[in-house]
């Protein structure tokens with residue numbers, strides 16, 4: 122491919138800063154990293170087996186390698202003159218989109234792909250689910266809200282731009298909006314080391330009140346999150362029983378090694394290094410079912426590897442299952 126245009130993305134900056142994890146020293150000896158995870162290319166040469174795209178054709182380039190994101194987790198990104206691409210990662214431009222500029226076509230796929238994976242593959246939304254979107258209605262939250270509405274879910278958007286939210290409501294993409302700036306600032310933030318569950322619950326009440334008010338008085342079924350440590354504990358507390366939270370970033374705070382998420386779940390305190398959860402496209406489920414039921418739900422088949430955390434009887438049940 123000759124690269125015609127590339128899309129700037131958060132991860133271009135993150136790669137340059139080595140956040141949330143360094144791009145070097147992860148199992149290879151590379152000393153040069155070329156970023157760039159979104160691009161529009163022109164096919165300049167094609168192998169014999171290539172049949173779907175032709176030399177001279179403009180194609181949108183996908184950075185998903187099947188395991189990781191090219192140009193972020195690999196060193197051969199698209200901010201270069203040429204790139205070698207598998208045929209399945211070269212997407213012909215649909216006829217309805219041909220009138221868009223190269224820059225626009227180059228800036229779309231990673232955002233929509235991330236939103237699709239989160240809404241469809243991770244959260245597996247169904248008609249009638251209520252889904253809380255962090256992100257204000259730009260970038261991934263815009264793409265995610267579009268996909269979720271198409272799938273019949275109730276979209277509740279949290280952000281700081283009421284005008285943008287109003288226009289999304291008028292377009293039928295958003296059902297309810299929560300202005301995060303209308304919630305007292307002391308509600309947000311990581312849970313202090315010495316805070317008790319009870320005092321934290323009282324201090325953060327206005328957050329849940331705002332979310333429940335936007336969802337007919339109930340906690341939400343699913344959460345689409347990328348804003349990080351200031352909100353994470355609050356979000357967990359606004360989830361319904363058996364709710365799901367998927368996250369893939371830390372825009373607000375927590376990108377540097379301090380991204381140690383602490384949250385309360387039913388009064389118990391949990392800590393995790395969230396960087397590894399979102400870099401590896403994992404999500405958190407809250408369940409109290411039997412080990413067999415949980416393995417069946419997450420599809421962990423015999424022979425696959427899993428980490429079981431704990432040594433009590435319940436954890437040992439997982440090893441047996």
Ligand SMILES: NC(=O)c1ccc[n+]([C@@H]2O[C@H](COP(=O)([O-])OP(=O)(O)OC[C@H]3O[C@@H](n4cnc5c(N)ncnc54)[C@H](OP(=O)(O)O)[C@@H]3O)[C@@H](O)[C@H]2O)c1
Pocket residue numbers: 130131132135230231232233235255256257258259260261262279280281282301347348351352369370371372373374
């Ligand atoms: N775009 C992609 O393809 C992609 C792929 C993988 C991962 N990610 C990650 O996802 C994150 C967001 O990407 P994006 O493209 O959606 O960016 P974006 O469109 O710029 O959205 C970021 C939005 O997050 C909200 N925000 C910022 N700080 C916040 C805080 N402290 N609390 C609550 N909300 C806050 C802001 O909206 P309001 O002020 O309106 O709330 C801001 O506009 C980044 O961390 C990125 O690395 C993105």
